Structures are given as C-alpha cells and as structure tokens.
Amino acid sequence: MTNTVGVSITKQEVESYHDNGYLVVPGLASQQDVEELRTDALRICRGEYPHPNLEPVDAGLADDEVLRNFLCIHHPHKISPVMLERGVKHPGLAAVLQRLIGPDVKCMQSMLFVKPPGFQGQAWHQDEIYIPTRDRSLTGGWIALDDATIENGCLYVIPGSHKWALYDQRAHDNPEEFDFAGESFGFDDSGEIPVEVLAGDAVFFNGYLLHRSRKNNSANYRRVLVSHYMNAWSLLPWPDLAGHMDNRKIMLVAGIDPYAHKGTGENCRTIGFR
Numbered sequence: 682m683t684n685t686v687g688v689s690i691t692k693q694e695v696e697s698y699h700d701n702g703y704l705v706v707p708g709l710a711s712q713q714d715v716e717e718l719r720t721d722a723l724r725i726c727r728g729e730y731p732h733p734n735l736e737p738v739d740a741g742l743a744d745d746e747v748l749r750n751f752l753c754i755h756h757p758h759k760i761s762p763v764m765l766e767r768g769v770k771h772p773g774l775a776a777v778l779q780r781l782i783g784p785d786v787k788c789m790q791s792m793l794f795v796k797p798p799g800f801q802g803q804a805w806h807q808d809e810i811y812i813p814t815r816d817r818s819l820t821g822g823w824i825a826l827d828d829a830t831i832e833n834g835c836l837y838v839i840p841g842s843h844k845w846a847l848y849d850q851r852a853h854d855n856p857e858e859f860d861f862a863g864e865s866f867g868f869d870d871s872g873e874i875p876v877e878v879l880a881g882d883a884v885f886f887n888g889y890l891l892h893r894s895r896k897n898n899s900a901n902y903r904r905v906l907v908s909h910y911m912n913a914w915s916l917l918p919w920p921d922l923a924g925h926m927d928n929r930k931i932m933l934v935a936g937i938d939p940y941a942h943k944g945t946g947e948n949c950r951t952i953g954f955r
C-alpha cells in the first residue's frame with residue numbers, strides 16, 4: 682500500500698512485523714526531515730525553547746560542546762513544533778502504524794537520543810514495562826537521524842521475543858556499557874541481532890520485544906527520535922498524579938480518538954475506572 686507521502690509497506694512486511702516483533706522501513710524520513718530534526722535537536726539543546734530544565738547556553742559555545750552534554754531528552758515534542766510535526770506525527774510513521782496497530786493511533790511519549798561519543802546504551806528491556814497498554818499494541822517508532830551502527834550503539838533486538846513474556850527487571854552490573862535504567866532478565870539472549878540502519882530509516886518495534894543498545898564507541902553522535910504509540914482504543918493505564926486509569930496526555934496521530942470527550946493534555950478531564 683502506498684500513501685500520499687510515498688511510504689509503502691507490503692502485506693509481507695506487516696506479517697514480518699507480527700512474526701518478528703520489529704520492522705525496518707528504509708528511507709521513511711526524507712533527507713530534509715532528517716536535517717530539520719537535527720537542526721531542531723541542536724536548538725533544543727541550546728535552550729532556545731523556553732523550559733525550566735533547559736536553560737539557554739552561552740551562544741559562543743560550539744555545537745559539539747553543547748551536544749556532548751545530552752544522552753536523551755524526554756518529550757521534546759512538548760516544546761518543539763518541529764519534533765511534533767516532522768517527527769512524532771510524521772505522515773510516513775502514521776501510515777505504517779495504521780497498518781501495524783491502527784487505524785486509530787495515539788502517541789504518549791517521545792525521546793530524543795543524542796548519544797554522544799562514549800555515552801552508554803540502554804540494557805535489555807521491554808517498553809511495556811514502562812508503558813503498559815490494555816491490548817499489547819505499544820509500538821516504538823524509531824527514526825535514525827544518523828547512520829546507526831554497531832560501533833556507535835545501534836539497537837539490538839531478539840526477533841520473536843515479543844511472544845515470550847513480560848520479564849522482571851533488576852539493576853545491571855555494567856555501568857560502562859549501559860545507563861542507569863534497569864535490565865530485564867530470565868531469558869535466552871543468544872538470538873540477539875544488531876539493527877544497523879541509515880539516517881532516515883525507521884525501525885518499528887513491539888512493546889514486548891526485548892531490545893537494548895550499547896555504548897557509542899565512535900567519534901560521532903548517534904541521534905534518534907523515538908516515539909511510542911498505541912491503538913487509540915486502548916486505555917493508557919499510566920498513572921498520573923491523580924492515579925487515573927486512562928492517562929490523557931496523548932496526541933492522536935491517525936484516525937479518531939474514541940475518548941475525545943475526556944480532553945487531552947496536562948489539564949484534561951481524566952476519568953477513573955475502579
């Protein structure tokens with residue numbers, strides 16, 4: 682199927698996603714998309730969007746001196762319209778997601794990884810540990826903003842592991858290689874494979890898929906925008922401060938929002954289910 686943005690995904694690719702738990706879509710983001718997202722990443726890191734956690738930096742600092750301080754920025758789409766429109770709501774991403782988990786798709790978070798030289802990766806984990814859905818529809822949409830290689834810390838996955846179980850986590854003992862987040866354990870990881878991709882390629886992965894990334898051993902950044910999506914009909918039982926059972930800090934990216942009457946955003950009316 683080809684959509685208006687020219688991104689096509691075949692029935693075989695949809696089946697492959699469901700069999701393996703992940704799918705690479707080459708060239709989903711155009712070179713222009715990638716350039717705009719890279720430029721915007723720098724703008725965010727320079728503190729050019731007003732936010733209490735991102736103070737403006739000295740304009741005299743070189744780009745490298747700014748970027749090398751950041752492993753990852755959470756929810757960049759909340760301050761940057763470029764991250765929102767070019768990244769999170771990218772029409773190619775939305776079109777593929779509609780085929781994989783749609784037709785109605787919402788997003789609840791984004792992460793901008795800068796991952797400078799020498800910075801760690803993330804130990805084995807499954808995203809549903811952090812973002813539980815009601816229907817197992819959680820899907821990562823990972824857009825490479827640089828070529829992602831074994832050397833600079835690409836993703837690694839265990840194909841088919843999304844069909845196994847949800848594994849518990851513990852502290853890992855390799856702080857040189859992985860950041861502070863916990864590590865899933867209790868499974869055979871001998872089937873892991875690296876997912877090396879080019880800038881502009883997208884990787885979609887199921888929320889139960891075991892995946893990790895390693896330290897960046899190259900001399901350059903490994904930038905990625907990854908956003909997490911789910912079927913819009915699933916509640917998002919992600920606790921907010923009031924303990925509500927359907928977190929509504931979401932963005933619709935395709936189709937309809939069945940719970941639009943609850944509102945969205947920080948001040949929406951959330952309804953408890955108890």
Ligand SMILES: O=C(O)CCC(=O)C(=O)O
Pocket residue numbers: 794802803808821834835836892893894905907
């Ligand atoms: O890109 C990475 O280094 C890790 C991304 C990841 O683990 C995730 O999005 O869940």
